Amino acid sequence: MGKTNLGRVTFIPRGRYAAQETYNRLDLVFHLGSSYVCLVDGTKDTEPVDGATWMMIAEKGAASxxxxxxxxxxxxxxxxxxxxxxxxxxxxxxxxxxxxxxxxxxxxxxxxxxx
Known part of the structure; x- marks a missing residue:
């Protein structure tokens, strides 16, 4: 019986966004109070914003x-x-x-x- 590699199937928490890091699909980062998931493998030096490379998961709300x-x-x-x-x-x-x-x-x- 063969094995099947499903790859990444869930979010991978990576903490705060850092421009020097390389991110892959499903990496989850926090940036300026909001959280984003990476959509493309090998993403580097691309600040998280809702678009083709990153998708916003939760937007920062007003604290008070x-x-x-x-x-x-x-x-x-x-x-x-x-x-x-x-x-x-x-x-x-x-x-x-x-x-x-x-x-x-x-x-x-x-x-x-x-x-």
């Missing part, structure tokens, strides 16, 4: 609200309000919220950011 950009905070508040309450919330600074005065809508969800 304080590390998000204003655009990311707006998008997160929009998605959270839409998912939980069925409407889009309004994202304001403390100063903007205070300036609303009697124009505050009781049917609107306001997210107030610390300045």
């Amino acid at each position: 609200w304080g590390e998000m950009t204003d655009e990311e905070k707006t998008e997160a508040a929009f998605e959270l309000g839409k998912e939980l309450f069925g409407f889009v919330p309004v994202l304001l600074t403390e100063n903007e919220y205070e300036n609303l005065g009697d124009r505050i809508d009781p049917d609107t969800m306001y997210y107030v950011l610390e300045e």
Whole structure:
């Protein structure tokens, strides 16, 4: 009875990406907070990005609200309000919220950011 070599059939964890290393198909690396799997044998000096040589497995997320950009905070508040309450919330600074005065809508969800 003969033997059959299946080759690599699972991810091979390689740790942090290093440009001087040579990577092969199914090597898994971490780079700038995201993880990537190599798609081509003999890959060297090709920084991991989603494309023909590397495929992103998990993208880095924001570690905390304080590390998000204003655009990311707006998008997160929009998605959270839409998912939980069925409407889009309004994202304001403390100063903007205070300036609303009697124009505050009781049917609107306001997210107030610390300045």
